[in-house]
Amino acid sequence: MSALSKLIAVETKLFLREPVSLFFVFALPIGLMLVFGLPQRAGTAADTGQHAEQTFLPSLALALTIGMLALFTLPMALGIYRERRILRRLATTPVRPALLLVAQVVVNLVMGVLGAVVTSIAVRFLLDQPAPANLPGFVLAFLLGVACLFAVGLLIAALAPSARAAQSIGPALFFPLLFLAGAWLPRDRMPSALAAVADYSPLGATVDTIGAAWAGADPELPQLIALAVTAAVAALGATRFFRWE
Amino acid sequence: MPVIEVDHLQKRYGEKVAVDDVSFTVEQGEVFGVLGPNGAGKTTTVECVQGLRRPDGGSVRVFGLDPVRDRTEVRQRVGAQLQESQLPDKVRVREALDLYRSFYRNRADIDELLTDLGLAEQRNTYFQKLSGGQKQRLSVALALVGRPEVAILDELTTGLDPQGRRDTWDLVERIRDRGVTVVLVTHFMEEAQRLCDRIAIIDQGRMVAIDSPAGLLARVGSEHRVHFRPAEPVEDALLLAAPDVTGVSRYGAEVTVTGTKDVLQSVLAVLNGRGTTYTDLRVEQPTLDDAFVALTGRGGRAAAQSPTDGRSS
Numbered sequence: 001m002s003a004l005s006k007l008i009a010v011e012t013k014l015f016l017r018e019p020v021s022l023f024f025v026f027a028l029p030i031g032l033m034l035v036f037g038l039p040q041r042a043g044t045a046a047d048t049g050q051h052a053e054q055t056f057l058p059s060l061a062l063a064l065t066i067g068m069l070a071l072f073t074l075p076m077a078l079g080i081y082r083e084r085r086i087l088r089r090l091a092t093t094p095v096r097p098a099l100l101l102v103a104q105v106v107v108n109l110v111m112g113v114l115g116a117v118v119t120s121i122a123v124r125f126l127l128d129q130p131a132p133a134n135l136p137g138f139v140l141a142f143l144l145g146v147a148c149l150f151a152v153g154l155l156i157a158a159l160a161p162s163a164r165a166a167q168s169i170g171p172a173l174f175f176p177l178l179f180l181a182g183a184w185l186p187r188d189r190m191p192s193a194l195a196a197v198a199d200y201s202p203l204g205a206t207v208d209t210i211g212a213a214w215a216g217a218d219p220e221l222p223q224l225i226a227l228a229v230t231a232a233v234a235a236l237g238a239t240r241f242f243r244w245e
Numbered sequence: 246m247p248v249i250e251v252d253h254l255q256k257r258y259g260e261k262v263a264v265d266d267v268s269f270t271v272e273q274g275e276v277f278g279v280l281g282p283n284g285a286g287k288t289t290t291v292e293c294v295q296g297l298r299r300p301d302g303g304s305v306r307v308f309g310l311d312p313v314r315d316r317t318e319v320r321q322r323v324g325a326q327l328q329e330s331q332l333p334d335k336v337r338v339r340e341a342l343d344l345y346r347s348f349y350r351n352r353a354d355i356d357e358l359l360t361d362l363g364l365a366e367q368r369n370t371y372f373q374k375l376s377g378g379q380k381q382r383l384s385v386a387l388a389l390v391g392r393p394e395v396a397i398l399d400e401l402t403t404g405l406d407p408q409g410r411r412d413t414w415d416l417v418e419r420i421r422d423r424g425v426t427v428v429l430v431t432h433f434m435e436e437a438q439r440l441c442d443r444i445a446i447i448d449q450g451r452m453v454a455i456d457s458p459a460g461l462l463a464r465v466g467s468e469h470r471v472h473f474r475p476a477e478p479v480e481d482a483l484l485l486a487a488p489d490v491t492g493v494s495r496y497g498a499e500v501t502v503t504g505t506k507d508v509l510q511s512v513l514a515v516l517n518g519r520g521t522t523y524t525d526l527r528v529e530q531p532t533l534d535d536a537f538v539a540l541t542g543r544g545g546r547a548a549a550q551s552p553t554d555g556r557s558s
Contacts, residue, residue, distance in 0.1 A: 006347040010340055017335040084331035092295055092325035093391070094317050095348040
């Protein structure tokens with residue numbers, strides 16, 4: 001077996017041995033859906049606007065899954081690897097330590113996709129949510145959202161001085177992003193300047209584009225571009241600033 | 246051809262000069278010690294040998310190759326154990342070995358390695374459940390899993406209890422017996438004295454001396470000391486008249502005679518000649534601590550950090 005496939009296999013085992021990340025990916029989004037989705041179905045919410053859209057909650061759940069992996073799990077793991085000098089240790093072997101980063105990203109990506117599939121299926125059957133109507137658009141929006149959030153996560157890993165710092169920077173960024181996505185205050189009720197920013201924020205654009213495709217529409221091109229640009233800039237910054245020790 | 250050649254190595258970090266001028270060669274099959282106090286530039290020196298850092302001046306060759314340019318080839322043949330390097334908490338011993346093994350073209354037999362390092366029973370244990378000594382042995386095992394020709398071991402016994410330290414020393418001897426050239430970085434004098442064929446002493450980024458442990462001791466000409474408690478008073482003059490004796494001092498009932506290598510025989514000859522009995526006879530040989538202090542002309546930060554267990558045996 002090649003070094004990379006071995007690394008991926010070991011990183012997968014390590015991921016599965018961590019109950020907290022499993023909970024984040026597979027249980028929390030579904031739990032959220034049930035808690036917030038059921039009252040809505042019962043017709044108590046007479047909302048109009050963003051929160052009334054049938055695809056808002058499931059899109060948010062998917063964005064949440066990716067966001068938690070990208071902003072919590074990934075920077076934490078890389079911070080620990082640097083702090084414990086595991087990256088340094090790898091540098092003394094014929095294998096480049098960048099391979100461990102690749103393995104980490106691959107594992108988190110696969111877990112993110114699995115989590116998304118599980119959540120989508122759960123939503124489909126538990127909440128009678130129809131399957132994504134515009135599947136190519138849905139996949140594109142999902143992948144761009146993943147790329148954007150993972151790049152931001154890698155940038156955190158690159159800039160955080162320690163694993164502990166990464167552990168606080170992740171949430172410190174995650175919750176404002178979640179707010180901008182309209183998780184609490186619907187974006188149609190935000191001041192228009194804030195809403196304009198929110199539309200192109202990583203989680204906001206992810207939720208919107210996934211939601212639009214789910215409902216059968218085409219995702220907004222400017223939002224897709226915003227995701228792609230953020231991904232590229234953050235990834236560049238991450239490679240530029242990453243410290244191996 | 247030497248396995249490692251370091252020639253006038255220089256390395257700076259910004260303004261700070263970590264290694265100023267270090268030169269040495271390591272021959273095939275020897276245990277070579279790099280000794281010095283913390284911050285002397287030992288780790289930086291071996292990191293240049295491993296190709297982890299690019300020298301600012303001078304040159305480093307490993308098997309005649311440049312460790313920075315020919316990194317992959319050098320790393321195939323040099324195993325490293327890093328100071329304070331850890332593994333993820335929930336990786337099992339065997340998994341870690343199996344993973345690192347896949348990085349190399351020459352692959353050691355894992356079960357044999359585990360048995361050799363006394364980790365056979367821990368093969369399925371999580372890294373976080375290992376004791377300090379077991380973690381250290383796993384770290385050594387990872388350095389050996391690619392069947393290296395050279396093993397670089399950095400601060401191998403720091404943080405281990407005396408028993409763990411002794412076990413680790415036996416381990417280094419077994420590694421050498423496999424024909425692996427060992428570079429041992431340490432600030433423990435006793436460790437270097439016990440294990441190394443030759444030692445380079447580095448202080449403040451410069452080479453102070455390079456020699457065998459015996460050669461270093463001979464170079465500083467440190468004194469041997471004999472302590473004993475005679476049953477009846479012995480005149481200083483009588484002891485001072487004996488060959489090899491250079492001085493006599495007393496502390497309570499204890500007499501301390503200093504002198505050259507054969508001072509013990511001289512003292513025993515005097516005592517037996519007078520028929521004087523004695524108790525608590527002890528011989529203190531010069532240690533590398535003494536040599537280090539003499540060579541660096543400093544009251545040895547390193548000497549202060551040396552373990553005190555069984556030092557003057």
